[in-house]
Each structure stands twice: as structure tokens, then as C-alpha cells.
Amino acid sequence: MSLNIGKETWDVIIVGTGPSGACVARQMARQHKKVLLLEKGQADLSINIPRMLKNKEMMFIGKGKTLVRGIRTGGTSVLYYGTAYDPPAKLFAKFGIDLSSEVEELRSELPLGPLKDELIGPAAHKIRQSAVDLGLAWGKLDKFIYQDLCAPGHFPSEALWNANRYVSDAIESGAVLLTCSVVTRVIVNENQAIGVEATVQGEHHKIYASKIVLSAGGLGSAQILQASKINKAGEGFFCDPITIVQGLAEGIEAGKEIPMAAGMIFEEEGFVLTDLTLPKLVYQLFSVQALRPNRVWQHERTMGIMVKVRDGLGGSIKRGKVYKNFSEADKQRMQLGESKAREILLHAGAKRLYSTVWTSAHPGGSARIGEIVDSNLKSEYDNLYVCDCSVIPTAWGLPPTLTVLALAKRLAKHLLMMKS
Ligand SMILES: Cc1cc2nc3c(=O)[nH]c(=O)nc-3n(C[C@H](O)[C@H](O)[C@H](O)COP(=O)(O)OP(=O)(O)OC[C@H]3O[C@@H](n4cnc5c(N)ncnc54)[C@H](O)[C@@H]3O)c2cc1C
Numbered sequence: 001m002s003l004n005i006g007k008e009t010w011d012v013i014i015v016g017t018g019p020s021g022a023c024v025a026r027q028m029a030r031q032h033k034k035v036l037l038l039e040k041g042q043a044d045l046s047i048n049i050p051r052m053l054k055n056k057e058m059m060f061i062g063k064g065k066t067l068v069r070g071i072r073t074g075g076t077s078v079l080y081y082g083t084a085y086d087p088p089a090k091l092f093a094k095f096g097i098d099l100s101s102e103v104e105e106l107r108s109e110l111p112l113g114p115l116k117d118e119l120i121g122p123a124a125h126k127i128r129q130s131a132v133d134l135g136l137a138w139g140k141l142d143k144f145i146y147q148d149l150c151a152p153g154h155f156p157s158e159a160l161w162n163a164n165r166y167v168s169d170a171i172e173s174g175a176v177l178l179t180c181s182v183v184t185r186v187i188v189n190e191n192q193a194i195g196v197e198a199t200v201q202g203e204h205h206k207i208y209a210s211k212i213v214l215s216a217g218g219l220g221s222a223q224i225l226q227a228s229k230i231n232k233a234g235e236g237f238f239c240d241p242i243t244i245v246q247g248l249a250e251g252i253e254a255g256k257e258i259p260m261a262a263g264m265i266f267e268e269e270g271f272v273l274t275d276l277t278l279p280k281l282v283y284q285l286f287s288v289q290a291l292r293p294n295r296v297w298q299h300e301r302t303m304g305i306m307v308k309v310r311d312g313l314g315g316s317i318k319r320g321k322v323y324k325n326f327s328e329a330d331k332q333r334m335q336l337g338e339s340k341a342r343e344i345l346l347h348a349g350a351k352r353l354y355s356t357v358w359t360s361a362h363p364g365g366s367a368r369i370g371e372i373v374d375s376n377l378k379s380e381y382d383n384l385y386v387c388d389c390s391v392i393p394t395a396w397g398l399p400p401t402l403t404v405l406a407l408a409k410r411l412a413k414h415l416l417m418m419k420s
Contacts, residue, residue: 005178005200010036010209012415013196015183015224018075020388020404021215022166027412029173036207037170038181038198040220041072045157047079047281061315061324067239067360069217073179074164076217076361077401082144082160083260083274084112087403095375095393102406111147111161112402114140118152121257123303124275126249128262130348131273140262141274144401155258185227186212186384193228193384211383211415215408218363218389222317225367225386230379233367234317238395239324239360241311243334244276244286245341246295246304247350255280255300263306270397271337273344276306286356295354303350307337310397313365322363334358362400364389377411387411 011033014021021037029035041055052058052068057079061067070076087099106112120128120140131138149159171177180201187195187206195208214221222234254277263274278286280299287295295302310333315324342353367373367390377385387408389400 005036005207006205008036008207010034010207012036012211012213013038013207013209014213014215015196016040016075016215016217016220016388017073017163017167017177018070018215018217018388019077019163019166019401020408021213022074022163022170023405023408024213024215024387024412025170025175026166026173027409028415029170029175031416032174033416035170035175036209037167037175037177038183038196038200038207039073039177039179040182040216041070042179043164044072045078047279049281049285059322061239061322061360063325065241065324065326065358065360067322067363069219069361069363073167073177074162077162078164080162080361080401081259081276083399084142084144084402085398087406088398091394095369097369097375097410099403099406099410102409103402105409106402106405111145112142113147114142115145115258115261116147119147119150119258120261121153121254121277122252123249123254123277124257124261126252126348127275127303127305127344131264131344134344134347136264136344138262138264141260143258143260145258150258153256155256183216183224185224186381188228188381191381193381211385213411214384214386215388218366219317219322221386221388221390222366223320225372225379226318228381230372233372233390236313237315237317237324237363237366237390238311238313239364240308240362240397241326241330241334241358241360242306242308243338243358244278244304244306244356245338245345245353246302246356247345247353248298248301249303249348249350250301252303253300254302260306265398266337266340269336270310270333272308272397273337273341274306276304277302278304289357290354292354303345303348305341305345307334307341308397309333309337310395312395317366362389362396364392364396364400365394366390369393376414377407385411385415
């Protein structure tokens with residue numbers, strides 16, 4: 001390796017290149033800070049199920065339920081559906097956090113907005129019409145999509161913004177990215193974080209920096225904190241379980257549309273519904289998992305509604321093992337969401353409905369603001385910060401990317417204001 005990483009001292013080491021880590025890195029590098037990004041995975045845009053199982057990007061978290069995350073540059077945003085929800089202002093205000101200016105900045109620099117009508121696919125369109133007929137406030141959702149690159153029925157992968165764009169910006173501004181680099185723990189001296197231990201491309205290293213930001217995601221950061229003797233991290237987390245209610249419809253060609261074009265939050269009931277057309281491979285896997293092999297080849301005729309539930313904090317992330325036992329209340333929320341989704345689909349003309357097995361895509365709340373980090377995202381050790389879904393302070397139930405990007409912008413401002 002040409003770079004002698006052990007001998008350098010960095011202004012900031014950032015662990016993980018998902019939306020949070022990439023955004024902190026970009027902001028810091030643009031202000032001429034010496035930034036090192038350590039990323040466990042490597043560049044990979046594919047959905048390869050056996051490889052995802054092997055890399056623990058897909059895992060079982062108890063009783064047949066799965067969880068998906070990205071271990072690759074760009075993190076989970078490489079796999080996501082690009083839906084944006086504003087951070088809930090009231091929730092963050094309780095912790096003295098106002099993210100409004102950061103959201104405004106993000107809205108001005110990212111391709112954020114609802115889809116043009118002509119880009120809404122036939123299944124999403126039918127579902128929306130049906131929901132509106134039933135008197136529901138089913139509205140278009142903001143998307144992280146370069147819509148100029150899309151056309152009806154044509155949604156190229158490069159049209160979907162992901163965090164690799166921020167990683168590239170950071171590198172252009174001088175940040176160094178090391179992939180295949182697994183951070184195992186933070187080095188602490190007299191309550192001050194001074195560096196990290198990491199296996200970088202197979203070699204063990206101690207790497208030193210003035211500031212350390214853990215952005216290893218809702219599961220990864222808690223594990224590094226535990227290994228650094230912050231033992232309460234990972235005690236209880238949310239993962240926003242989802243099921244997709246799917247039915248067959250006549251006269252539509254649905255397989256290729258942009259997922260999550262429109263939907264509705266049922267705030268009091270604790271769930272969100274949106275249209276959802278799965279990527280074909282994932283659709284086929286879910287059909288098999290749900291013991292519906294006859295549906296494997298029906299992708300183009302399928303209309304689906306995603307039910308995403310706000311589960312309570314529970315379970316644990318300990319020594320690499322992730323376990324979550326969903327409560328009766330979580331199960332009831334899911335049942336309620338499923339029956340609403342069924343009503344909308346039946347009204348839209350869909351037939352032979354079934355629900356996929358539960359999966360989860362947003363682990364978080366494992367290093368909560370107010371418990372493990374303060375409102376500046378600082379841990380009990382000086383110079384050690386956490387910035388990703390793990391700091392979300394309560395049960396959640398919303399797509400979190402815009403929120404973690406805003407938290408990352410806010411953290412970068414805070415770090416840049418500090419004397420190093
Ligand atoms: C199928 C799917 C669809 C989704 N759709 C949406 C959506 O529409 N809207 C939305 O807002 N969200 C969506 N999400 C969720 C969203 O992608 C994540 O919430 C978001 O990426 C979280 O960002 P993060 O920075 O907290 O963590 P991540 O993106 O998970 O990034 C963590 C990074 O840390 C790295 N890492 C982990 N451990 C270590 C270690 N020990 N050392 C070094 N590096 C490490 C990982 O490799 C990864 O790159 C979806 C997720 C999935 C799976």
C-alpha cells in the first residue's frame with residue numbers, strides 16, 4: 001500500500017461510506033480537512049443474493065424474518081428505493097436539534113422532488129387512484145431521482161442518487177478512501193478517542209486522528225461502540241419491518257416502474273403504505289419465500305403495496321449477532337396496515353392477494369441521542385462521534401436517508417467550528 005496510513009495523523013477518520021459517512025466526509029474535505037474514509041465493503045452495484053447472504057448484507061434476525069443492509073461503498077443507499085421524508089421536526093426539537101437549514105441545503109443540492117406524472121408507473125397509478133377513491137390522502141412522495149435521465153418505463157440505475165456521489169465529491173476534494181477496511185474498535189486514552197484499530201485489506205493497523213466519526217450504520221456503529229467499552233450501545237433497536245401485499249392485475253405492464261411513487265403515513269396507527277414494485281430478482285425471491293412458486297413469473301402483472309411498521313425499540317445487537325423479537329403491538333400494527341393495503345388493492349381490481357414474509361431495511365436507534373450520544377452526536381469519549389441511523393432517538397417507521405444526511409451536515413458544521 002503506497003499510503004503509510006499508520007504513520008499519518010488525520011483530522012478526521014470516518015467509518016462507513018453510507019449517506020451519513022459520505023456526507024460528513026464531503027463537507028469536511030471541502031473545507032480542506034485531512035479526511036480518511038474507512039469502508040468495510042468495496043464498490044458493488046449488483047443484487048447478488050448468495051453474495052449478500054455471505055457478506056451479511058442479508059441476515060436472519062429471528063423467527064424467519066430478514067434484514068437487509070449494504071456493506072459496500074455508498075452503504076445501504078446502493079440498494080435503496082430513493083424515497084425522501086423530511087425529518088420529524090418535533091421529535092428532534094425535544095433534543096434541541098433543528099435540522100431545517102440542513103434540509104434546505106440538501107434540497108438545493110440533491111435531485112429531490114415528487115415524480116412527474118408521466119414517470120409514475122401503471123401499478124402505482126392504479127393504486128393511487130384506488131386509495132383516493134377510498135377517501136385516503138395518498139400523495140406523491142419525494143424521490144432522490146434525476147428525473148431528466150428517466151422516461152416512461154425507463155428508469156436507469158444512474159438516475160437514482162446514492163451516496164457514492166458524495167464519496168466521489170469527498171475524494172475530489174482530497175479525502176482518502178480505503179475499502180475492504182474493517183474498523184474493530186476505537187483507541188481511547190484517558191477518555192479521549194485518539195484513533196481506531198482496523199484490518200485494512202487484510203493487515204492490522206492502528207490509525208490516529210483528531211476526531212473520529214462512526215457512520216457504520218444502525219448495526220455496525222453499535223458493534224464498534226461495544227468493542228470500545230460503551231456497552232449499552234446495541235441494547236434495543238428498531239428496524240421498521242415491512243411486508244408487501246401483492247396481487248395480480250389484468251391489463252397492466254408493471255414490472256419496470258419506479259418504486260414508492262406515492263403513499264400515505266398513518267401516524268397514529270404506526271404504519272406507512274406506499275406502492276412498491278420490487279426489482280424482479282427480489283420479487284422472485286420473495287415469491288419463493290412466501291411459498292408462492294406459481295407467482296415467480298408474474299412480475300409484470302403484479303401490483304404491490306408496501307406496509308412499513310413503526311416497531312418498538314427491542315432486541316439486541318451483540319458481538320455480531322442481531323436479534324429482534326417483535327411485540328404483539330408491532331404485529332397488530334402490521335395486521336392493520338395489511339388490511340388497509342388489501343382494501344386498496346382489491347378496490348384497484350387486484351386478485352389473489354398474499355403478503356410476503358417480513359423483512360427490514362432500516363435498522364437504527366441503537367446508539368440513541370440522549371442516551372449514548374448527546375445532541376451534538378458526541379459519545380462519552382471526547383472526539384468520538386456517531387452519525388447514522390443508530391442515533392435516531394426513538395421508534396421511527398420512516399425512510400431515514402434525508403434525516404441522516406441532515407444530521408451529517410449538522411455534525412460537519414459542528415466539527416468545523418471546533419478548534420482541532
Ligand atoms: C431495499 C432497501 C430500500 C430502502 N429504501 C429506502 C428509501 O426509499 N428511502 C430511505 O430513506 N431509505 C431507504 N432505505 C434505507 C437506507 O438506505 C438506509 O437507512 C441508509 O442508507 C442508512 O444510511 P447510514 O449512513 O446510516 O448507513 P449505511 O448506508 O448502512 O452505511 C453504513 C456503512 O458502514 C460500513 N460499515 C459497517 N461496519 C463497518 C466497519 N466495522 N468498518 C468499516 N465500515 C463499516 C458499511 O459497509 C456501509 O457502507 C432502504 C434500504 C433498503 C435495504
